[in-house]
Amino acid sequence: MNDMLDNLPSVRNLIKLIIVLILGLIVVSLVVKIVSALMPLFVMALLVVGGVYLYRKLQTNNA
Secondary structure, three states: OHHHHHHOOOHHHHHHHHHHHHHHHHHHHHHHHHHHHHHHHHHHHHHHHHHHHHHHHHHHHHO
């Protein structure tokens, strides 16, 4: 029984692990919010680039 208790991590290590996991969760949630906020801008940029590409492609085919 005493050997099992010696193998357990200390309370300080458990608190450090919990803090690191909470900070990781905060960072992941911030990244997800930033990406979701920039997604409409990314879609608009893709539409503009696709439109310019299609316009140039049609110009070279008609010339």
